[in-house]
Every structure is written in C-alpha cells, then in structure tokens.
Amino acid sequence: xxxxxxxxxxxxxxxxxxxxxxxxxxxxxxxxxxxxxxxxxxxxxxxxxxxxxxxxxxxxxxxxxxxxxxxxxxxxxxxxxxxxxxxxxxxxxxxxxxxxxxxxxxxxxxxxxxxxxxxxxxxxxxxxxxxxxxxxxxxxxxxxxxxxxxxxxxxxxxxxxxxxxxxxxxxxxxxxxxxxxxxxxxxxxxxxxxxxxxxxxxxxxxxxxxxxxxxxxxxxxxxxxxxxxxxxxxxxxxxxxxxxxxxxxxxxxxxxxxxxxxxxxxxxxxxxxxxxxxxxxxxxxxxxxxxxxxxxxx
Amino acid sequence: xxxxxxxxxxxxxxxxxxxxxxxxxxxxxxxxxxxxxxxxxxxxxxxxxxxxxxxxxxxxxxxxxxxxxxxxxxxxxxxxxxxxxxxxxxxxxxxxxxxxxxxxxxxxxxxxxxxxxxxxxxxxxxxxxxxxxxxxxxxxxxxxxxxxxxxxxxxxxxxxxxxxxxxxxxxxxxxxxxxxxxxxxxxxxxxxxxxxxxxxxxxxxxxxxxxxxxxxx
Numbered sequence: 001x002x003x004x005x006x007x008x009x010x011x012x013x014x015x016x017x018x019x020x021x022x023x024x025x026x027x028x029x030x031x032x033x034x035x036x037x038x039x040x041x042x043x044x045x046x047x048x049x050x051x052x053x054x055x056x057x058x059x060x061x062x063x064x065x066x067x068x069x070x071x072x073x074x075x076x077x078x079x080x081x082x083x084x085x086x087x088x089x090x091x092x093x094x095x096x097x098x099x100x101x102x103x104x105x106x107x108x109x110x111x112x113x114x115x116x117x118x119x120x121x122x123x124x125x126x127x128x129x130x131x132x133x134x135x136x137x138x139x140x141x142x143x144x145x146x147x148x149x150x151x152x153x154x155x156x157x158x159x160x161x162x163x164x165x166x167x168x169x170x171x172x173x174x175x176x177x178x179x180x181x182x183x184x185x186x187x188x189x190x191x192x193x194x195x196x197x198x199x200x201x202x203x204x205x206x207x208x209x210x211x212x213x214x215x216x217x218x219x220x221x222x223x224x225x226x227x228x229x230x231x232x233x234x235x236x237x238x239x240x241x242x243x244x245x246x247x248x249x250x251x252x253x254x255x256x257x258x259x260x261x262x263x264x265x266x267x268x269x270x271x272x273x274x275x276x277x278x279x280x281x282x283x284x285x286x287x288x289x290x291x292x293x294x295x296x297x298x
Numbered sequence: 299x300x301x302x303x304x305x306x307x308x309x310x311x312x313x314x315x316x317x318x319x320x321x322x323x324x325x326x327x328x329x330x331x332x333x334x335x336x337x338x339x340x341x342x343x344x345x346x347x348x349x350x351x352x353x354x355x356x357x358x359x360x361x362x363x364x365x366x367x368x369x370x371x372x373x374x375x376x377x378x379x380x381x382x383x384x385x386x387x388x389x390x391x392x393x394x395x396x397x398x399x400x401x402x403x404x405x406x407x408x409x410x411x412x413x414x415x416x417x418x419x420x421x422x423x424x425x426x427x428x429x430x431x432x433x434x435x436x437x438x439x440x441x442x443x444x445x446x447x448x449x450x451x452x453x454x455x456x457x458x459x460x461x462x463x464x465x466x467x468x469x470x471x472x473x474x475x476x477x478x479x480x481x482x483x484x485x486x487x488x489x490x491x492x493x494x495x496x497x498x499x500x501x502x503x504x505x506x507x508x509x510x511x512x513x514x515x
Contacts (some may be wrong), residue, residue, distance in 0.1 A: 207400065298378060
C-alpha cells in the first residue's frame with residue numbers, strides 16, 4: 001500500500017513538474033464543464049419557477065369599466081355556480097390600485113394619477129390545472145357579458161416550460177460535445193506523459209512490470225485531472241452564482257420579489273465531480289490502450 | 299536451468315544473429331559468453347529474457363519455453379531474472395535509492411522490507427553513501443554497480459550481464475567480478491558476456507564462445 005502511495009505522490013510530482021501546463025489543462029476542463037453545468041443550473045432554477053407558478057393556476061377576469069355593481073353581483077353568482085371553478089375572489093378596482101402601490105414601489109407615479117385606470121376584476125381558481133381544460137375555461141369566461149378580458153396567468157409559464165424543454169436539449173448537446181473534448185484533452189495529455197516517460201516504461205517492462213502496474217499511474221493521473229477540472233467547474237459555477245445573486249438581489253428588491261438562484265444541489269455537485277473524474281479516467285484509458293502497447297523494449 | 303536447443307535468430311531485415319545454437323547451463327553455474335563485437339552475445343541474452351524471440355528452436359528457462367510465452371506471462375519470467383544492461387538503463391529522473399527500489403515496487407514488496415533490501419543491495423556494491431545522488435552524478439563504474447544493485451535487489455535466481463566490464467578500467471572490472479563471484483557463492487546462476495578475454499584468465503569457469511552467431515566448441 002505504501003508503494004501505491006509513493007506511486008501516487010509520484011503522479012502529483014509529475015503533474016506539477018510543469019505546473020503551468022497542468023493548471024492550464026485543468027482550467028480548460030473546468031471551463032468546458034462549467035458551460036453545460038451552468039446552463040443546466042439556470043434551467044433548473046427556471047424549472048422551479050415554472051412549477052411554482054403553474055401549481056396554482058389562476059384566471060384573471062377584467063371587467064368592462066362601465067359595469068355596474070349589479071352586473072358584478074350577477075357575474076359572481078354565475079361564477080360560483082360554475083362546475084369547473086373551485087373558488088372566486090373579487091378584486092375591486094380601488095383595492096387593486098392600493099396593491100399596485102404597495103408591491104411595485106411605483107407609489108409616486110400612481111399617486112400622480114388623476115383617476116384610477118384599473119378595472120374591477122375577479123380572480124378565478126379553476127378545479128383542474130391541465131393546460132387544455134384551463135384554456136377552454138378561459139375562452140368560455142371571456143365570452144361572458146361585461147367581461148373585457150380573461151387572462152390565464154400561468155400561460156407564460158407553459159410557454160416557458162416549452163422553451164425549457166428546448167433548452168434542455170441544447171444543454172444535452174453541449175454537454176456531450178464538451179465531454180468529448182474533455183476525453184480528447186486527457187487523451188492527449190496522457191499521450192505526452194507516456195512519451196516523456198518512455199524510458200521508465202521500457203525499463204519497468206524489462207524488470208518485470210505487468211501492464212496493469214504501468215497503466216495504473218496514468219489512469220490515476222487522468223482521473224485526478226478530470227476531478228480537479230470538475231472542482232474548477234464547480235467553483236466557476238458557484239462564484240458566478242454568488243455574483244448573479246448579488247445583482248439579482250438589488251433587482252428583485254426593486255420589484256419587491258424574493259427571487260434568488262439556487263446553487264447546485266449536493267447530488268448534482270457530486271454527479272458533476274464523479275462524471276468529470278470518470279471522463280478523465282476514460283480519456284487516460286483510451287490513450288494508454290492506444291500508446292502503451294507501442295512501447296516494447298529492445 | 300537454461301537450455302538452448304538449435305536456436306536460430308534472424309532480425310527483420312535479414313541479419314542472422316544466431317545460427318543453430320545449442321547449450322545447457324546448470325543451476326548455480328557461472329558461465330562466460332565471449333566473442334567479437336556483433337557475434338550475437340547480446341542477442342543470446344535477450345532470448346533468455348524473452349526480449350527477443352527465436353525464429354527456430356527453443357529456449358528453456360526453468361523448463362519453460364520462453365520463446366512462446368504469452369506477453370502477459372513475461373513480467374513473471376523477468377522477475378526471476380536480474381539483467382545488467384550494456385547501456386545500464388538507469389532512470390535519471392530519480393535518485394540512486396529509487397532506481398534500486400523500482401523492481402521491488404513492481405513486485406509489490408512491503409515498504410519496510412523493500413527499504414531494507416535496497417540498502418543491503420547498495421551496500422553490496424559499495425554505493426550506500428551515494429543513495430541520495432542522482433545517477434547522472436555517478437562515474438561509469440558506479441553506474442555499472444548501480445545497475446548491478448538493481449538487478450540483484452529482488453534476489454533473482456538467474457543473473458544476466460551484458461558486457462558488465464565493457465569500458466571500465468582493470469581495477470573497476472576486478473571489483474565487479476568480485477561482486478559476481480560473491481553472488482555465485484550463494485547459488486545464483488550467472489551468464490556474463492564479455493569481449494575482454496583478460497577477465498577470463500584463471501577463473502576455471504566454463505566459457506561459451508560465439509563467432510558470427512555460431513557456438514565454437
């Protein structure tokens with residue numbers, strides 16, 4: 001076991017024998033991995049937002065500005081008896097204005113208005129949240145008398161979800177290509193390593209080293225380089241996220257929202273590290289399989 | 299221990315290095331291999347270590363036909379052999395101690411035990427005080443002795459030496475022959491190639507003489 005340890009120390013010594021080249025390699029791998037992983041993280045966050053919004057779908061019914069209290073009462077009864085509607089909430093125009101003042105920080109602008117531009121509105125909570133039934137309900141409600149506009153609040157969330165599906169494919173393609181690049185980088189690094197250690201390999205073979213013994217340090221090297229690249233990617237993502245969240249904090253404060261980006265989960269972080277380590281190992285393995293057999297002592 | 303049976307070796311390109319070579323070396327024997335430069339001495343040693351393979355005939359080492367050995371079995375043959383190379387094949391990226399340690403690392407020796415053995419081998423060749431030096435700082439004779447230390451450190455039963463006294467002066471050559479003798483005393487089989495007939499005088503040991511790839515009788 002001590003020998004294995006010695007061998008590993010040897011690997012690190014070699015890795016940092018040319019520190020610049022080693023660090024550059026790790027950096028390249030880190031950047032290559034941080035792109036798809038970072039995009040994945042953003043998608044993940046957007047997905048969370050979509051789920052939160054489409055969990056409780058609402059339809060806003062905006063009344064015609066000429067509608068009278070009678071019309072409103074009639075409509076309320078009609079809505080309450082509708083079989084597809086769970087709950088109805090009436091939002092008088094004065095209250096809507098008040099809410100707008102409080103929530104968006106536009107009090108000054110609104111205070112300067114001479115009359116309330118907002119209509120009376122109903123917030124309708126449907127019983128079912130399937131996209132199609134929501135759409136049917138919205139169309140039906142829009143046809144009711146004195147209703148100016150029926151708006152499905154979560155509609156953009158569905159559009160966003162479709163967009164996210166597209167984004168996921170982009171991430172998948174990007175991840176595949178950059179993984180391939182990572183394998184290629186390791187393949188080449190190990191090829192150079194093998195060339196510079198040609199003598200040692202030859203001598204080792206002459207004094208009875210098995211192929212496994214010769215292969216092992218290169219595989220460790222590849223896996224280690226992959227792992228360090230993965231850690232670099234993780235650091236890039238985490239630091240970027242902190243910067244983004246800092247800016248987002250000021251932005252969200254202006255809009256009186258609490259939205260922040262969530263960091264990579266523990267599971268995702270581990271997956272990233274293990275995956276990059278595996279890719280490094282794979283690149284090393286391919287390189288060793290290709291180049292080691294060409295070195296035979298004479 | 300080592301048995302050549304009508305061995306022919308022709309290199310790619312047509313050069314015939316060995317022609318119909320047959321001999322037998324018993325266990326514990328010390329044998330010299332002589333001949334002019336290019337007579338096939340190195341080739342013969344390489345055939346024993348399966349670094350080269352014969353085109354015809356068989357090479358038996360410990361009753362094993364090494365000429366047809368599978369490549370995955372080669373390491374285990376070579377662990378039984380100590381080889382002293384003409385060009386030393388030392389590694390200059392590590393110190394004297396680590397050069398000698400390499401065969402033991404390869405065989406997976408225990409850490410403590412292997413360090414003891416490396417020191418013993420270095421002591422035997424008189425390099426114990428240089429263990430921290432880089433081999434490049436050693437003289438030709440010292441490099442040769444380092445190569446011997448590496449060959450004997452895992453106590454092989456067969457020692458092959460290719461021109462071990464090649465370009466050393468008489469005094470150094472004497473030292474090295476003394477080391478081989480000591481190894482012979484403890485029962486190892488040795489095959490030592492040399493073109494220097496002077497070291498053979500008064501040894502009373504068997505001499506295999508090669509001329510243009512053929513064994514002279």
